[in-house]
Amino acid sequence: MTIALRYSHITVNDVDESLAFYRDALGLEARNDVSSGGFRWVTLGSPAQPDLEIVLSEPHAGRSEADGDALQELLTKGVLSNIVFSTDDVDATFEQVRASGAEVLQEPIDQPWGPRDCAFRDPSGNMVRIQGAKS
Template sequence: MFNAITLSQIFVTDQDEALDFYVGKLGLEVKVDQDLGFMRWLTVCVPGEPGREILLEKPGPPAMDEGTAEQVRELLAKGATGGWIGLTTDDCRKTYEELLAKGVEFTQEPMERPYGIDCGLRDPFGNAIRINQPTRSA
């Protein structure tokens, strides 16, 4: 029936700040940055893996009225919107050290898990991000 998930969305309150974080610090690349008049359509993806995009969307029209957008911004600041991103890497500890050097603040250091090694952080807007180095099957 379906072939792939191609687009996911998270809320951000400042798209330029989101670009600085997701592209400048995490190393993702801009897939689409287009002014649609009623909103800015801004997506990022993992370099070399353009099939899956993350829409960095500001709460507001056309999806919601200003009152609802304000409620979403308040929940976002608390980390309570439920938005999160999972990224994989070949070396979680190395990625952690590289991102620390860029000023990324982590909520959890790399830890051994049954499924691999992972760590956690939040973006500047409160969205949770998990970085995982999956266990390799024998």
């Protein structure tokens, strides 16, 4: 038996704004754009991981009103789980993402536990960390 991660969901306020960030600033490729019931789900991925996709959707997409409201509140507070990407060049990736106008939370530093990393907020306030090997 084998098991592998296939999808990871990121809740966002505006799918188009977030698509621009994850596609244009981070360099992910858009793979699917599905509409249903007035909502959209957009999937993105990296050519380096063809079987893994990130799904962008709004808080109320596919959820009850109460669940969507609760998720929206958590998103607004900025307390949803973060996402961590890896790269072969943290500093170059940092400059590319910063040039997009993304909010910088942490410039590249060598962490005591191992990786060199940096952090941003996506347009919806989700924390996005980018890590690589120490320089």
